[in-house]
Amino acid sequence: MRAVVFDRYGPPDVLRFADLPDPEPGPGEVLVKVRAAGVQPFDVAVRTGRMPWVRADFPQRIGQEYVGVVIAGDLAPGTPVLGSTMLNAVAEYVTVPAGNVVVKPDHLDFPTAAGLVAASQTASGALIELAVTEGDVLLLHAAAGSVGTIATQLAVRAGATVIGTASPGNHEYLRELGAVPVPYGMGLIDAVRATGLTPTVALDAAGGEAIGQSVGLGIAPDRVGTIVDDKAAAEHGARVVRAGRSPQRLAEVVALPGLRMPIRAFGWERVAEAHAVVESRHGRGKVVVTVDQG
Known part of the structure; x- marks a missing residue:
């Protein structure tokens, strides 16, 4: 499979494509064909080496939030799902625990769903804590x-x-x-x-x-x-007030009717540009990359 990786800390142009072995789901996991992945400030901090408690293992993959379609494992193939992962979402495939995925509501398109993953969990958790x-x-x-x-x-x-x-x-x-x-x-x-x-x-x-x-x-x-x-x-x-990840809170938020999230979508061949936009800390809504499955 193709995945986005980086071989050293640095600016957005350190990101590149790599061909990696296809992942296989283990017990209790699902294999997801990724359709879109969110880009977070956390990803920028990892890429630039400003996250000292996260040790990069070069070539290091990237990406914390995904949306896609189950193709194997403990959920029915074809089920659209979204959720959190750890530094591997910008890829053709990702394996994740079946208990951590949320079924994508029909009213959300794939890029918007990807853009809601981290923001929904972070915002809802912070408001609860406060x-x-x-x-x-x-x-x-x-x-x-x-x-x-x-x-x-x-x-x-x-x-x-x-x-x-x-x-x-x-x-x-x-x-x-x-x-x-x-x-x-x-x-x-x-x-x-x-x-x-x-x-x-x-x-x-x-x-x-x-x-x-x-x-x-x-x-x-x-x-x-x-x-x-x-x-x-x-x-x-x-x-x-950094609340932990919660598939339950994520499911509750994405199910809400009429929730708005402006999306700035970049094809994953423009992942460096997407990172640069997030790094600039300007703009509204969420930056996502769409994964080319062609």
């Missing part, structure tokens, strides 16, 4: 990104009010999701106060000044959570 509920005012940093997009919609559906930080070009998008948009940056505290809303809880998917600004707005540190900035969390007494 106990976001009806009546809360959630300050959501980087609200137009993939995690922010899902967290905004889940919080609004739970009855919370969302103040979302984003660049001005994404403000109308946040309004469409049900959030009150504000620009990020040095003037954030004043911009939030100008809304007339008083935040009660914050979720940081941006890093940098976000946690300090959240605490500066009077949010109790134990209701300030981050998925990206452990150092700032420790400095301010805030929380790291």
Whole structure:
């Protein structure tokens, strides 16, 4: 099979194709023919060597989230499934435990399903850990990104009010999701106060000044959570809210009708370009690569 690998840490152009042995499912596993795979900041960090607790085994494969069709193993062949894996999703095939897959709902196309895997689990888990509920005012940093997009919609559906930080070009998008948009940056505290809303809880998917600004707005540190900035969390007494993977939470989120996730899809021959876009930390929604099975 073909798979995307890299032989050294470096920029996106270290990624290349390799021909590898076809995988075979073991007991309790399924073999999935991959249709699309998400690209995460985690993938970028691994590729650049900025994830020291993840040791690369060169040639190292890449990719954490997949969607495809079962072709062998402990589920019926032809079943469309999605789920999480570990550094092997950008390939023609992947083997995964049958208990960890989620059946793809009919209303989702393959690229969108791939784009929901990590964002759904991360956003839903963070909101649960922060106990976001009806009546809360959630300050959501980087609200137009993939995690922010899902967290905004889940919080609004739970009855919370969302103040979302984003660049001005994404403000109308946040309004469409049900959030009150504000620009990020040095003037954030004043911009939030100008809304007339008083935040009660914050979720940081941006890093940098976000946690300090959240605490500066009077949010109790134990209701300030981050998925990206452990150092700032420790400095301010805030929380790291990286919930573990959960097929159950993933299934619940992807089943929701009307959930939005803008997708920027790249053919996997453009995987380096897809990584560069994620590395730039700009844009809305999710970057995915579609796998050529021809």
